[in-house]
Amino acid sequence: MRRVVFNQKGGVGKSTITSNLAAIAAHQGLRTLVVDLDAQGNSTRYLLGDAADDAAPGAAEFFQSTLSFSVRPTKTADFISPSAWEHLHVMRASPALEELHSKLESRYKIYKLRDALQALEKDYDQIWIDTPPALNFYTRSALIAANSCLIPFDCDDFSRRALYGLLESVNEIQADHNRDLRVEGIVVNQFQPRASLPQRTVQELLDEGLPVLQPYLSASVKIKESHELARPMIHLDQRHKLTQEYLALFNGLGENT
Template identity: 75%
Template structure:
């Protein structure tokens, strides 16, 4: 299963959600890949820590290869690096993705990521794709390559207003390029249950029939420590309330047969 984590608004927790769900998949024995398409590289730094600064092939080199004719192209797995966590690999980001954007868009390389992930075959059980805070070439590539779309929502009125345009964008990609793409759900992030506004905004989404996922992810300063130490929550503090919420959210994303099997 391939999930893209997408929102055009920055600061809503795309990288945090991507890496924490991926870490849980890997810890549960699923062969897992994170694809970091955001030039800021937050997922890359979250999973590699100081190792993110090492010289290695990245998503930029992968996409740059598609612009050139060579007698031998590198296989997709040659751009992938192992993380310190068992069963969890990464296609790292690079600031060079920004420089390549206009060339890739003008040469219409929009299907290259999908083809590359297809070429990996059955190597991975779960793939999570982190995207930039914009509907650009990289985000469209991710939406075309994915089967499920997770939309972070940070309980902000601006985010609520942006949701409708965002859902229209996903529907357009679905109609024109990827009929298999589904909106898996809206991930409520940084939720404060004792505050009136978050409760009101989330309830409005539910009342409108939007696919709001349970459970909601609590606001917690612990996530900042998780970022600083480059340890997803399941590795930093397995008993923490936020970790338990991520575990429950991960379970909710599993196919129905897998959920029934886990319940037994």
């Protein structure tokens, strides 16, 4: 199963959601890979901590390798690093992704990630792809490579308005490049149940028949501690309310075995 977590809007929790759901998958014994395509490297830092500085070559080096022909090409597995958590591996991001973007786009390497991840399916039960906050080469590559798409949503009117364009972009990728791609659901993040605006905004999505997933992820300062310590919630505090929400969200997703 290959999932992409995608939203063109920044600050909606893509990396946090990707990393925590992937960490739960690994914690449940599933062989799990996180592919970080955001040059900021938030998922990389979250899952690898200080070890990210000494990790194996990653996503940038993988894409660099696609720009030239080699009689003995590097195996995709060589661009993957183990995390401190059993069953959880990372193809790390780096700022070099930004430098490569125009070259990859002009050379039309849009299917290389799909081909590489399909070849890894025998090694991993789940592959999670974190994307940059833009519909660029890397995001399109991820959508072409994935079976399903999760869309983080942070409960404001700007996000709601942007959601329709985002869904159109996913539908276009599906029609032109990836018939198997589906929107698995909208993940409501930083939800405040006692505030009227989040409740009203989410209800509007439900009224429109959009696939809003349950449960909603609560706003919590604990997630900031999780980021600082580079410990996903399942490894930081299994009894915390937010951890339980992540567990329920993960267990509600399809094909988790």
